[in-house]
Amino acid sequence: xxxxxxxxxxxxxxxxxxVFISAMEYIKKIEVFxxxxxxxxxxxxxxWNKHDQKPLLKPLSKLFNERGLATLFLIRCCLLISLLxxxxxxxxxxxxxxxxxxSLLTSSLVTYYGSDGSDQMTMLIIITLVICNLPGLSSPRxxxxxxxFIGLQxxxxxxxxxxxxxxxxxxxxxxxxxxxxxxxxxxxxxATLFLQKYPAANGFLCWNVMIMETLFPLCLFLPWPYAMxxxxxxxxxxxxxxxxxxxxxxxxxxxxxxPALYFINHQMPxxxx
Amino acid sequence: MAKLDATVVYEIIVTVFxxxxxxxxxxxxxxxxxxxxxxxxxxxxxxxxxxxxxFAPHPxxxxxxxxxxxxxxxxxxxxxxxxxxxEERTFWSWLWNPEKRDKKIxxxxxxxxxxxxxxxxKEELSLNLLMFSMPYIIVLHAVSQxxxxxxxxxxxxxxxxxxxxxxxxxxxxxxxxxxxxx
Numbered sequence: 001x002x003x004x005x006x007x008x009x010x011x012x013x014x015x016x017x018x019v020f021i022s023a024m025e026y027i028k029k030i031e032v033f034x035x036x037x038x039x040x041x042x043x044x045x046x047x048w049n050k051h052d053q054k055p056l057l058k059p060l061s062k063l064f065n066e067r068g069l070a071t072l073f074l075i076r077c078c079l080l081i082s083l084l085x086x087x088x089x090x091x092x093x094x095x096x097x098x099x100x101x102x103s104l105l106t107s108s109l110v111t112y113y114g115s116d117g118s119d120q121m122t123m124l125i126i127i128t129l130v131i132c133n134l135p136g137l138s139s140p141r142x143x144x145x146x147x148x149f150i151g152l153q154x155x156x157x158x159x160x161x162x163x164x165x166x167x168x169x170x171x172x173x174x175x176x177x178x179x180x181x182x183x184x185x186x187x188x189x190x191a192t193l194f195l196q197k198y199p200a201a202n203g204f205l206c207w208n209v210m211i212m213e214t215l216f217p218l219c220l221f222l223p224w225p226y227a228m229x230x231x232x233x234x235x236x237x238x239x240x241x242x243x244x245x246x247x248x249x250x251x252x253x254x255x256x257x258x259p260a261l262y263f264i265n266h267q268m269p270x271x272x273x
Numbered sequence: 274m275a276k277l278d279a280t281v282v283y284e285i286i287v288t289v290f291x292x293x294x295x296x297x298x299x300x301x302x303x304x305x306x307x308x309x310x311x312x313x314x315x316x317x318x319x320x321x322x323x324x325x326x327x328f329a330p331h332p333x334x335x336x337x338x339x340x341x342x343x344x345x346x347x348x349x350x351x352x353x354x355x356x357x358x359x360e361e362r363t364f365w366s367w368l369w370n371p372e373k374r375d376k377k378i379x380x381x382x383x384x385x386x387x388x389x390x391x392x393x394x395k396e397e398l399s400l401n402l403l404m405f406s407m408p409y410i411i412v413l414h415a416v417s418q419x420x421x422x423x424x425x426x427x428x429x430x431x432x433x434x435x436x437x438x439x440x441x442x443x444x445x446x447x448x449x450x451x452x453x454x455x
Contacts, residue, residue, distance in 0.1 A: 028371035036418045108319045114378035120323040137283040149291040160325040168330035179334030183437035184359035192438045242367040
């Protein structure tokens, strides 16, 4: 059984919950990959219109159908369960992790539409864990480099999102969240009614998101009790975006980066000396 | 000693690779610059370079609706039918939300199509060329799979937008396709 005291193992564990749910969701909706489905390979392969790409993609046509992809997602679930018993630092654990990464890369070719930032964060973490734990060549320093990369990507994601909102008049004008929540795509009737009843909440929520996202990288440098404020905020933020907006996979993908943020924070000189 | 050297060399390779990946991610946050377009469209086959500008600078504040109808004879058209591409959240959606999958796909495709339309109009490209775009083909493929009234029909689809739960503005037309034989 794996040890939960290990930072990289903890990252993988949190991430695995999200990847497992995501794979099961795809299995439930597997008909989207049928020849009549929205992501039919007959249509999706048109993305690769160069002649030199065709021979490379031909073998995939046998995989990219309902049965092939259902098998792929089931294998993914089995790999995730197996990874509970084999630490990624072991050779077998690393092989399982690599196969998981391969399955994610393969399915990304057909899920070009419908995937989101959480899928990208997931792939980014898995690939980093694979290359930083290569048996025979991995080292504690390489593990640290991997954790830094995951932590910095998480900070970059929040800061970019924050700055992009700060330059937007719709966010500064405190109408953005009200507008998003009023859509059926990403909102909810209850949230819309709440914001209509308490208009001041619009301004609070918009500025809260803009400020906290932009300043999020401070969690790397601040003393841990203050850094925790950002992580608790992040947890709450992702929980409510899952609850109100249905973005459940973001919660797991971004929570998985938090052990890396803890690790980087505790690497700062004031913790070491 | 040889093993140590190999470890150090591997460390350097991985560090350079991750640093490059991080740098490219930063560059690609700026949309529509040459380098960003090159990496996003020519290099990034697997979608490994994220765009982290969630819901900014312009948050999606409209719901899109996809409707279709059939031309049965020259003068006989069926009623418009709507394909459900938006979903209302259930209590468990925060944990288990399979419904988001197909609806997110259609929503992405429709939004992608909506984003492309002004470019085709602005650059004086014929709007007919839009028919060869990937999102258009996916939408057409999606509506063409719906039940037909007869074997040999022509189908037309329409994209419309509304303001969701708020009924402040009327639904408006985004795109009306030609009739396609399906």
